[in-house]
Structure formats: structure tokens, C-alpha cells
Amino acid sequence: MMKTVPLSKTLSIDQLNHLIDTGHVYVTPLGLNRTAYIVVNHKPFMVITTDISINGIQLSGAWYTWEDIEAMGGVYDSEFDALKAIANGV
Incomplete structure (x- = not known):
């Protein structure tokens, strides 16, 4: 049975x-x-980032499309980045 595993340095370039x-x-x-x-x-x-898909992202249990997130002003790794985006007029 195959299962989801993170990428690692053990994979060859061909793999x-x-x-x-x-x-x-x-x-x-x-x-x-x-x-x-x-x-x-x-x-x-x-x-909290609870799931990520090709079409969207689940944040604290609620699904958002990437377009919704972009319209809201984006999603950021840190509060500082979010505040900087607000200051820049997002």
C-alpha cells in the first residue's frame, strides 16, 4: 500500500x-x-491552516478559494506581513 510521505533527499532526480x-x-x-x-x-x-488543495485553502475549518483569499487581501505567514500588506493598501 502506498501512503502520503513528505519529499526527502533520498529521492533520486529521476524519481x-x-x-x-x-x-x-x-x-x-x-x-x-x-x-x-x-x-x-x-x-x-x-x-490555523487545516488543509490545502489545488483549488483552495482551509483556514480554521472554513474553505476559501484562492480567488476569495486574493480578494480579501491574501494569506500571510506572520502578523507582521499582514500588517505590512494593510499599510501598503491591500
């Missing part, structure tokens, strides 16, 4: 290229079960 070619490798903006910040009413709001 990694095969995973990329077959659509198994994605770059996610945030890690799972980590805090993140979204901008709500021009204030940073802390959430």
Missing part, C-alpha cells in the same frame, strides 16, 4: 522528475497545522 511530470508535486504557500493571518476588515486575523 523527483517523474513526480513533477505526473502532477504529484505542488508548492504550497503555507504548512499544515500552522498559524497564518488573513486580513478581515483591514485587521490581521489569526487562523
Whole structure:
């Protein structure tokens, strides 16, 4: 049985290229079960990243499409980044 495993340095370049070619490798903006910040009413709001998919992200149990997140002003790794985005007019 195959199971989900994180990428590691034990994979060869050929194996990694095969995973990329077959659509198994994605770059996610945030890690799972980590805090993140979204901008709500021009204030940073802390959430937990509970799941990430190709079409959206689940933050504290609520699903958002990437377009919804972009319209809200984005999702940020730190409160400082969210505050900086607010100051820049997001």
C-alpha cells in the first residue's frame, strides 16, 4: 500500500522528475497545522491552516478559494506581513 510521505533527499532526480511530470508535486504557500493571518476588515486575523488543495485553502475549518483569499487581501505567514500588506493598501 502506498501512503502520503513528505519529499526527502533520498529521492533520486529521476524519481523527483517523474513526480513533477505526473502532477504529484505542488508548492504550497503555507504548512499544515500552522498559524497564518488573513486580513478581515483591514485587521490581521489569526487562523490555523487545516488543509490545502489545488483549488483552495482551509483556514480554521472554513474553505476559501484562492480567488476569495486574493480578494480579501491574501494569506500571510506572520502578523507582521499582514500588517505590512494593510499599510501598503491591500
